[in-house]
Amino acid sequence: MTKSKPVFKTPDEVEAVFYEAFMRCDPDVMAGLWADEGVVCVHPGSRAIIEYRAIVRSWENIFADAHRSEIKYTLLNRALSSDLAVHMVVEEMISSGRVAAVVLATNVYRKFDRGWLMIGHHASLVQNRSANQTLQ
């Protein structure tokens, strides 16, 4: 684990910083909350990225042309064990005060010696938003 990485005491703490970094378009904070190994990231519609540096680069690319995003995120479901946590999150991407897109994300966190880090982010766009997006 890189020494400079921050220490997160809970999965929720990593998640809050993840969405803060996402909204602030901050690649350095984003790089600090991912584990170095055993990681996987899927951006909407994309293939899986399974290497730390490639994941960091993908976020740098996403942030390159943006200064700030507004995202309202809601935890829909969580599964927790002693050293692994899985969260299903609804991400509402806000643009000009309205919901421009709804994304579902499965976020996975792992507890290491120093604390919790993100090891997985699988995001997909909800294509039919006409109905309630949380229950069928």
Add this chain to the structure above:
Amino acid sequence: MTKSKPVFKTPDEVEAVFYEAFMRCDPDVMAGLWADEGVVCVHPGSRAIIEYRAIVRSWENIFADAHRSEIKYTLLNRALSSDLAVHMVVEEMISSGRVAAVVLATNVYRKFDRGWLMIGHHASLVQNRSANQTLQ
């Protein structure tokens, strides 16, 4: 837990039966491998379903017009703790001998008193398949 549910000793065992049920379009086997509570299922492009009966109905709908699907599935990444497992799986949907679609699935399994069951399936279509889908 419903008494009639089968006993799975490992996450891999649930996963094998999940893809068998998916390929055979068997809603009863599918219904038997999901936990009753704390579950979430996202079909490609869809919203999240977070209730057992609704998840089973969604698979019945998917299977209603099909008799058999051919899926080649490959485990790309796994995270395992004592009672929680997360698998990232590449699903290649085969039609007439060729790959018609590539789907990424995050499958989540939980260990209960009687054994492992599925608690999460988040699937998304890979929209750009021109490049290698596993590494960026």
